[in-house]
Amino acid sequence: MSRSTRLLDLIQLLRTYRRPVSGSALAQRMGVSIRTLYRDIATLQAQGADIQGAPGFGYVLKPGFLMPPMMLSEEEIEALVLGARWVAARADDELKDAARNALAKIAAVLPADLRHEMETNSLLVYNTRNLRLGTVDFPAIREAIRQGMKIDIDYADVNGQPTTRRIWPFALAYFEETRVLAAWCELRNDFRHFRTDRFTTMTLTGIRIPRRRDRLLAEWRRAHNVTQDM
Amino acid sequence: MSRSTRLLDLIQLLRTYRRPVSGSALAQRMGVSIRTLYRDIATLQAQGADIQGAPGFGYVLKPGFLMPPMMLSEEEIEALVLGARWVAARADDELKDAARNALAKIAAVLPADLRHEMETNSLLVYNTRNLRLGTVDFPAIREAIRQGMKIDIDYADVNGQPTTRRIWPFALAYFEETRVLAAWCELRNDFRHFRTDRFTTMTLTGIRIPRRRDRLLAEWRRAHNVTQDM
DNA sequence: ATCCTACTGCCATAAATTGACAGTAGGACA
DNA sequence: TGTCCTACTGTCAATTTATGGCAGTAGGAT
Numbered sequence: 126m127s128r129s130t131r132l133l134d135l136i137q138l139l140r141t142y143r144r145p146v147s148g149s150a151l152a153q154r155m156g157v158s159i160r161t162l163y164r165d166i167a168t169l170q171a172q173g174a175d176i177q178g179a180p181g182f183g184y185v186l187k188p189g190f191l192m193p194p195m196m197l198s199e200e201e202i203e204a205l206v207l208g209a210r211w212v213a214a215r216a217d218d219e220l221k222d223a224a225r226n227a228l229a230k231i232a233a234v235l236p237a238d239l240r241h242e243m244e245t246n247s248l249l250v251y252n253t254r255n256l257r258l259g260t261v262d263f264p265a266i267r268e269a270i271r272q273g274m275k276i277d278i279d280y281a282d283v284n285g286q287p288t289t290r291r292i293w294p295f296a297l298a299y300f301e302e303t304r305v306l307a308a309w310c311e312l313r314n315d316f317r318h319f320r321t322d323r324f325t326t327m328t329l330t331g332i333r334i335p336r337r338r339d340r341l342l343a344e345w346r347r348a349h350n351v352t353q354d355m
Numbered sequence: 356m357s358r359s360t361r362l363l364d365l366i367q368l369l370r371t372y373r374r375p376v377s378g379s380a381l382a383q384r385m386g387v388s389i390r391t392l393y394r395d396i397a398t399l400q401a402q403g404a405d406i407q408g409a410p411g412f413g414y415v416l417k418p419g420f421l422m423p424p425m426m427l428s429e430e431e432i433e434a435l436v437l438g439a440r441w442v443a444a445r446a447d448d449e450l451k452d453a454a455r456n457a458l459a460k461i462a463a464v465l466p467a468d469l470r471h472e473m474e475t476n477s478l479l480v481y482n483t484r485n486l487r488l489g490t491v492d493f494p495a496i497r498e499a500i501r502q503g504m505k506i507d508i509d510y511a512d513v514n515g516q517p518t519t520r521r522i523w524p525f526a527l528a529y530f531e532e533t534r535v536l537a538a539w540c541e542l543r544n545d546f547r548h549f550r551t552d553r554f555t556t557m558t559l560t561g562i563r564i565p566r567r568r569d570r571l572l573a574e575w576r577r578a579h580n581v582t583q584d585m
Numbered sequence: 586a587t588c589c590t591a592c593t594g595c596c597a598t599a600a601a602t603t604g605a606c607a608g609t610a611g612g613a614c615a
Numbered sequence: 616t617g618t619c620c621t622a623c624t625g626t627c628a629a630t631t632t633a634t635g636g637c638a639g640t641a642g643g644a645t
Contacts, residue, residue, distance in 0.1 A: 133422060154588090158635050164633080166592095172363070173426070173433050189469070191423045198456070200449065201460070210438075224435070228369070230424040232370070233420075242501075245569040247565040248527050262461065269446065299437070300483065319409070408621090411613065
């Protein structure tokens with residue numbers, strides 16, 4: 126048996142256990158040495174499997190590695206597909222792929238009739254307006270927001286010279302034709318909004334933002350009286 | 356990338372396609388030679404994946420492969436939430452609720468860390484343009500499309516009197532400020548587009564459309580040379 | 586203290602993966 | 616009919632990866 130099929134089998138085997146299993150038991154079931162079993166576990170963990178092991182205990186696969194079956198109503202499917210299509214039409218390529226992949230994964234765990242509903246959904250999105258986005262690397266921005274990392278940008282203000290600022294990005298707002306990065310600005314020591322088409326450069330610093338993203342977002346909402354109820 | 360992770364990725368890639376894909380396209384996406392791609396396909400088939408391939412066509416993955424998809428990635432969650440927020444901001448109330456419910460159902464199957472990611476996602480959607488939608492009952496339109504039911508509308512054409520038409524709606528297109536219903540018009544015996552803000556009345560007839568929605572959509576796409584790749 | 590277990594490093598051997606090239610074949614289309 | 620796009624197979628040499636064994640560390644339960 127090749128290693129790749131063995132890894133798939135190992136996941137399935139782990140899924141059948143509710144209580145911890147020892148590595149040697151798994152190794153015996155898979156017909157490999159204990160050393161190889163440890164390597165297989167490590168590989169699966171590297172791929173995102175939440176396998177917990179403790180000395181003297183054994184292994185358990187925490188749920189959340191594979192998608193469980195789901196039920197959605199027809200209208201919920203319509204909403205998801207429509208939203209994903211807007212993302213595909215309007216966001217960057219990486220997010221577009223992510224939307225496609227998300228729908229495909231959801232479709233795979235829906236019952237057949239709903240999957241058909243999803244595939245033949247006919248709510249379409251067309252955009253006629255041009256986006257003015259600048260040359261910014263949006264995946265990098267989203268990454269920085271997710272990871273809570275400071276970034277440096279050169280920003281051309283409306284009335285003034287371009288300035289270099291270190292900011293703490295926490296939200297990205299999608300408007301019809303532009304996108305605006307909401308951040309805490311170290312230069313101004315306050316919240317500031319940056320239109321992405323006015324960036325000239327952007328550098329990830331790798332420095333952690335000392336505040337939690339959701340806290341910054343909540344504070345910013347209070348400060349600007351902005352609400353978005355989803 | 357190791358072969359085992361590549362095989363998993365390949366399944367997921369195949370899941371995102373509904374139409375046949377050529378082996379060379381897949382090979383390019385996966386970053387391997389065509390020869391290796393053929394070997395990977397063969398390996399997956401040997402493990403039970405129902406991948407159908409035909410010379411001159413490409414490959415399709417039939418649903419129902421034993422292995423459920425991997426859990427959603429952070430980026431996929433971002434894409435779904437962003438899309439749902441656009442729906443919530445831009446669609447009718449029923450669809451907005453549906454989007455919210457869909458996210459809740461998805462959140463319910465996510466592991467804790469990803470659920471947190473979903474809840475604190477900070478890609479926002481703001482719309483400044485006004486919608487010109489008329490007084491149409493959008494849930495009823497969507498229902499008619501889903502069920503494949505004819506409807507009667509009074510439509511004020513640009514250059515002429517309002518006319519009453521019986522139409523076969525099969526798609527609803529979301530533009531920035533308007534929505535357009537694509538339908539087969541019994542009056543003109545051809546495809547026609549109806550801006551929803553030019554309807555004065557709309558009546559569900561309860562009469563079945565004698566053609567399948569996806570067929571109408573495909574024919575309309577051919578006739579108008581429209582593509583939407585999701 | 587001791588037992589069961591997870592986990593790591595190292596190493597020599599064995600096995601697999603890979604890309605390249607050449608070639609066969611099936612279906613669509615002109 | 617011929618041409619094009621594609622699936623698919625065989626072979627081979629170079630490279631990469633997998634494997635088992637062994638020695639050793641460490642954590643937790645009794």
